[in-house]
Amino acid sequence: MGIVRTEESRKLELEELRRMLVACAGIQRRKDQEEFKGVRVSSKENKDDVLEKLVCVTSGVSYLGLAIVSKLVLRGYSVRIIVENEEDINMLREMETSGEMRTISNNVSAVMAKLTEVESLAEAFQGCRGVFHTSSFTDPAGLSGYSKSMAEIEVKANENVMNAYARTPSVRKCVLTSSLVACLWRDNAQNDVSSVINHDCWSDETLCTDKKLWYALGKLRAEKVAWTIAKENGLKLATLCPGLITGPNFCRRNPTATIAYLKGAQEMYSNGILAIVDVDRLAEAQVCVFEEMDKNAHGRYLCFDNVIGRDEAENIARETGMPTNKICGNGDIEARFELSNKKLCSLMSRTLRSCYSEC
Numbered sequence: 001m002g003i004v005r006t007e008e009s010r011k012l013e014l015e016e017l018r019r020m021l022v023a024c025a026g027i028q029r030r031k032d033q034e035e036f037k038g039v040r041v042s043s044k045e046n047k048d049d050v051l052e053k054l055v056c057v058t059s060g061v062s063y064l065g066l067a068i069v070s071k072l073v074l075r076g077y078s079v080r081i082i083v084e085n086e087e088d089i090n091m092l093r094e095m096e097t098s099g100e101m102r103t104i105s106n107n108v109s110a111v112m113a114k115l116t117e118v119e120s121l122a123e124a125f126q127g128c129r130g131v132f133h134t135s136s137f138t139d140p141a142g143l144s145g146y147s148k149s150m151a152e153i154e155v156k157a158n159e160n161v162m163n164a165y166a167r168t169p170s171v172r173k174c175v176l177t178s179s180l181v182a183c184l185w186r187d188n189a190q191n192d193v194s195s196v197i198n199h200d201c202w203s204d205e206t207l208c209t210d211k212k213l214w215y216a217l218g219k220l221r222a223e224k225v226a227w228t229i230a231k232e233n234g235l236k237l238a239t240l241c242p243g244l245i246t247g248p249n250f251c252r253r254n255p256t257a258t259i260a261y262l263k264g265a266q267e268m269y270s271n272g273i274l275a276i277v278d279v280d281r282l283a284e285a286q287v288c289v290f291e292e293m294d295k296n297a298h299g300r301y302l303c304f305d306n307v308i309g310r311d312e313a314e315n316i317a318r319e320t321g322m323p324t325n326k327i328c329g330n331g332d333i334e335a336r337f338e339l340s341n342k343k344l345c346s347l348m349s350r351t352l353r354s355c356y357s358e359c
Helices: 007-035 043-052 063-074 086-097 100-104 118-125 148-167 205-210 214-233 255-261 265-270 279-292 310-320 342-356
Strands: 054-057 078-083 108-112 130-133 173-177 237-242 244-246 275-278 299-303
Touching (some): 063 078, 063 130, 063 279, 078 118, 086 108, 130 148, 148 173, 148 214, 173 214, 173 279, 214 237, 214 255, 237 279, 244 255, 244 279, 275 279, 279 299, 279 342, 299 342
Parallel strands (some): 054 078, 054 130, 078 108, 130 173, 237 299
16 A cells, blocks of 8 residues: 555554464464364365465555454464565564464464565465455655555556466465545546446546546556456456555554545545445455355455544544544535445355354
């Protein structure tokens, strides 16, 4: 998401990684105690099962990445986290050397790879059955904010991930995180514009460029290039288009993406389409879609909890330090449009209970 990480956000991410792994390990130990009946499984079966449940999460220590890793570990997956800088990999090595990683969880490992290098990604994906690409990466120029150049970086990162997927025979499917803003910025002056915004809708590139909505433009182009490569290579792909991602400390831990999403917030608010989604719900949806891709899950999915009102706009303003009127203007909602996540809700209503009944 083009995040420029401060030292504070980095420490928060690493502490959250420790907390998440400890929590998952405790739950797994309780499950093992409850399920163990004295029956031994052969080493071959163990190995095959591990291989079938090995997946890779790009930017695995990002705000969304950590939430996805947590859900996957709870579902019994082995997770390979991709990190992009020496600081994070050194910290993870220290945790491993001290025995902290082994004590906490045997199901999580880390590897350093660059989203700018296809070969690096292909090596990281080797042996994995699936990939979760969170589109979260550090601006190599060290700039703050989400600029037009950041949009170009995002497109190239998606292109590299998909090309690496195409080169890696073990990878069978990919879930990619796009954004709701890749769907809702349309030319409303057109007579044929539907009042319902769903998974079939795409933002207008010219409109995004004219309004300098670089985050929306980056997400739009990045998702489109992913679909082009998937179709050309016969790859199994699903994309989730979430609203503004919220949750504990969401702005401190995910600052650049949060502020970038809110550019144009007044117009989204007045049109009744400024929506939010909790990071844990989004991660839960990603895992459910991933597991259902072998059956009937395919295409794009809009993911949001609700369209915000005045009170929630004020809460977001306090969290981000933005003036409230920069988010909701005078507070009036015209509700000209309706967001629809029926496709995702239908999928999750059929699968959620069976997906998580074992946890």
